Each structure stands twice: as C-alpha cells, then as structure tokens.
Amino acid sequence: MTSPASVGAVPAPPTKSLTAWLLDLVIWGGVAALLIYSFDAVQLENLPKLFAGSEVVNNLVSELARPDFTNWRTFVGKMWETVQIALWGTFLAIFLGIPMGLAAARNIAPIWVVQPVRWVMNILRSIPDLVIGILFVVAVGLGPLAGVLAIALNTAGVLAKLFSEAVESIDKGPVEGVRATGASKLHEIVWGVIPQVAPLWTSFALYRFESNSRSATVLGLIGAGGIGQVLFDSINGFDFRDVSAIVIIVVVAVTLIDLLSQAMRKRLL
Numbered sequence: 272m273t274s275p276a277s278v279g280a281v282p283a284p285p286t287k288s289l290t291a292w293l294l295d296l297v298i299w300g301g302v303a304a305l306l307i308y309s310f311d312a313v314q315l316e317n318l319p320k321l322f323a324g325s326e327v328v329n330n331l332v333s334e335l336a337r338p339d340f341t342n343w344r345t346f347v348g349k350m351w352e353t354v355q356i357a358l359w360g361t362f363l364a365i366f367l368g369i370p371m372g373l374a375a376a377r378n379i380a381p382i383w384v385v386q387p388v389r390w391v392m393n394i395l396r397s398i399p400d401l402v403i404g405i406l407f408v409v410a411v412g413l414g415p416l417a418g419v420l421a422i423a424l425n426t427a428g429v430l431a432k433l434f435s436e437a438v439e440s441i442d443k444g445p446v447e448g449v450r451a452t453g454a455s456k457l458h459e460i461v462w463g464v465i466p467q468v469a470p471l472w473t474s475f476a477l478y479r480f481e482s483n484s485r486s487a488t489v490l491g492l493i494g495a496g497g498i499g500q501v502l503f504d505s506i507n508g509f510d511f512r513d514v515s516a517i518v519i520i521v522v523v524a525v526t527l528i529d530l531l532s533q534a535m536r537k538r539l540l
Contacts, residue, residue, distance in 0.1 A: 339512035353497030357483035360422025367427035372434025395428025415496030437468040
C-alpha cells in the first residue's frame with residue numbers, strides 16, 4: 272500500500288549521462304568554433320560601417336523614408352502579376368508533387384521506385400529557383416512563363432518531400448481495412464491514404480504559396496515577370512523613393528496573402 276508521503280513526493284529531476292554531456296559539448300562546441308572561424312570570412316568586422324552615419328547611408332535612409340507612390344498603378348499591376356505567377360507555379364507544383372510524394376513514400380512504394388524519385392526530388396530542391404528561372408528565360412524568353420515554370424519545378428521538389436513524409440506517418444489501420452475488402456492498390460491510396468494526408472497536404476501547399484509570392488518577386492530580377500523587374504530597374508536607377516514604395520506594396524500584398532491563407536486553413540482543415 273502506498274504511503275501518503277510517497278504519493279506527494281517530488282520525483283527526482285532527469286539526469287544526463289556523461290556520454291550525453293560530452294556529445295552535447297562536441298556538437299555545440301563545434302558550432303561555436305565554426306562561428307568564430309567564419310567571422311573573418313563573412314566580414315563581420317565591417318558591421319560598424321552600417322551605423323557609422325556616413326553620407327551614403329544617411330541619403331539612403333532619407334530616400335527610403337519618403338516613398339513615392341506616383342506610379343502606384345504600375346506597381347500594383349506588377350504585384351498582381353507576381354501573385355499570379357506564384358499561384359500558377361504552386362498549382363503546377365502540386366500536380367507534380369502528389370505523384371512524386373506517393374512514389375517516394377517507403378510504406379506504399381517499392382524501394383526501386385522510391386530511390387530514383389527521391390533523387391529527382393533532391394535535384395529539384397537543391398537547384399536554386401533563380402538558376403532554374405535563368406534556364407527557362409533562355410528557353411522560353413523573358414516574361415511570366417519562365418517564373419511560373421521555375422517556381423513549379425523548385426516547389427514540386429519541396430512539396431514532394433513533405434507529401435511523402437506525411438504519407439509515411441499515416442495510420443496503417445484504414446489502409447489494411449480497404450485492403451481486406453479485396454481492393455486494388457489504387458483504391459488503397461484513394462480511400463486509405465489520401466483522406467489521412469489531405470489536411471497536411473493542404474497546409475503544406477498553402478504555406479508554399481505564401482513563400483512563392485516572395486520568391487516570384489525575386490525571380491523578376493532576372494526578367495521572369497512580376498514586380499521584381501520594376502524593383503531592379505528602380506535600384507539600378509538609384510530611385511530609392513520608388514524602391515520604398517514597391518517594398519511597401521510587396522509587404523502589404525504578402526500580408527494579405529498570409530491572412531487569406533490562414534482563413535483558408537481554418538475553413539478547409
């Protein structure tokens with residue numbers, strides 16, 4: 272029989288073994304050593320120049336503090352084009368990512384299918400979207416299509432990885448229940464897998480759409496359409512008042528997309 276004293280006793284705090292302490296020391300000590308080693312490589316010693324109050328910095332801050340919205344219609348139109356690039360890029364990426372995600376899941380696909388698909392996913396994720404965008408600019412010319420295709424390929428690699436990890440974490444019960452009815456492999460996926468992963472897949476896709484709205488802005492710097500080209504031209508022309516106005520419009524647009532995405536998550540999930 273348990274005594275009252277033992278019921279109210281506070282359990283001893285968890286302790287770490289000497290091996291765990293040494294491993295933590297090696298890991299975090301290595302991170303600290305790497306930061307110290309790379310201090311000169313990234314020229315952090317020049318950081319005080321940012322706050323030195325030089326005339327160049329003062330002029331830049333003064334111009335950015337006075338945004339010029341004279342051409343706001345052009346800026347908003349280009350921002351809308353950027354959103355459309357992100358929307359179509361994400362849409363195409365979802366259709367590429369779903370079959371790749373299913374084929375890369377170890378619990379539903381054979382290993383001889385999983386490994387090649389994972390290699391493709393790694394390639395798509397590892398190549399920066401700017402590089403892919405440049406290749407498509409050469410292939411299809413300047414304009415939004417290059418941006419759409421660049422975002423589609425890069426995002427497909429990311430979504431396929433996330434989709435496959437969601438599939439690998441499903442409950443086997445519903446799949447086995449469908450299999451017990453004598454259903455085919457396709458029916459197992461449609462009725463046993465998809466209903467379990469659909470909420471996560473939706474969340475992943477919405478998040479990538481938010482991210483792609485920012486990525487599409489950068490792609491405009493290489494001529495792949497959108498507001499990035501206008502931003503690049505303004506920077507090259509040292510018209511920092513226009514730069515400030517463009518940045519404000521981008522921030523407002525991304526914020527609105529984020530709010531819309533949150534509302535869609537609540538409605539769909």
